[in-house]
Ligand SMILES: CC(C)=CCC/C(C)=C/COP(=O)(O)OP(=O)(O)O
């Protein structure tokens with residue numbers, strides 16, 4: 112990873128991790144609930160969605176600070192999805208981000224409710240934004256974009272298709288549907304939200320959306336590849352869990368080399384769309400390379 116990207120990822124991670132606990136201050140919440148929410152939020156993670164959102168704002172020459180709370184909101188939605196994905200009714204995983212999963216520490220009921228609270232509070236946070244540089248119309252666009260990405264047509268729909276696809280072999284089209292919605296849509300929402308906050312034009316948003324769709328596929332294909340050849344200590348959970356859960360993955364369907372070839376094809380497509388956007392491309396290009404080359 113180049114030094115500039117390392118410092119960008121470190122800086123955005125630090126900003127988000129400082130802000131996240133602050134957004135729960137002065138709220139009247141049962142102590143165990145806030146503890147369970149903060150447990151998973153604090154458990155680490157690459158914070159790639161906040162980095163993409165903030166990086167998009169910066170690439171349009173606007174102050175990243177304007178997107179900090181929305182970046183936190185999207186990280187809260189992502190964290191809820193991981194808490195629920197790990198539940199016994201879903202992937203039944205014991206470890207996440209190098210720590211016991213939320214339900215292992217707090218029990219299933221509280222894990223479900225901590226996820227629910229993270230999801231709902233994320234939207235409360237966006238509607239409460241009080242900044243001169245974000246209009247009411249922009250807030251409405253953000254809520255529309257993010258709720259659609261997280262909801263039945265987005266991440267939830269993708270997760271249902273993923274569960275229904277277990278124990279049978281899927282076609283590539285079916286797998287693309289799952290990857291795009293389960294993973295790609297929230298990553299897309301992060302990038303498009305950055306563009307909305309930066310006041311980007313409709314054309315630029317449309318091209319960024321196409322870029323993000325390709326990036327979302329890349330992200331999950333790489334996750335599948337890491338599940339085969341990654342390092343357990345870096346990933347923070349056992350490798351081979353996709354096989355254990357009888358999931359169809361790119362490496363299962365196309366072989367490891369075939370999966371890597373697809374990853375590269377989507378990377379080329381992503382960069383083509385990115386070059387069409389009127390912005391400074393450098394940062395999002397390096398983030399695209401990072402998605403393909405990351406080790407966890
Ligand atoms: C509505 C819900 C609960 C959505 C979950 C979405 C999601 C991306 C789960 C992780 O996928 P994964 O199982 O492929 O990733 P990991 O290998 O990290 O568990």
Ligand SMILES: C=C(C)CCOP(=O)(O)OP(=O)(O)O
Nearest residue numbers: 156157158159208294331334
């Ligand atoms: C969508 C997928 C593949 C689940 C894991 O997401 P990340 O790889 O972003 O997980 P963290 O870094 O946030 O733990």
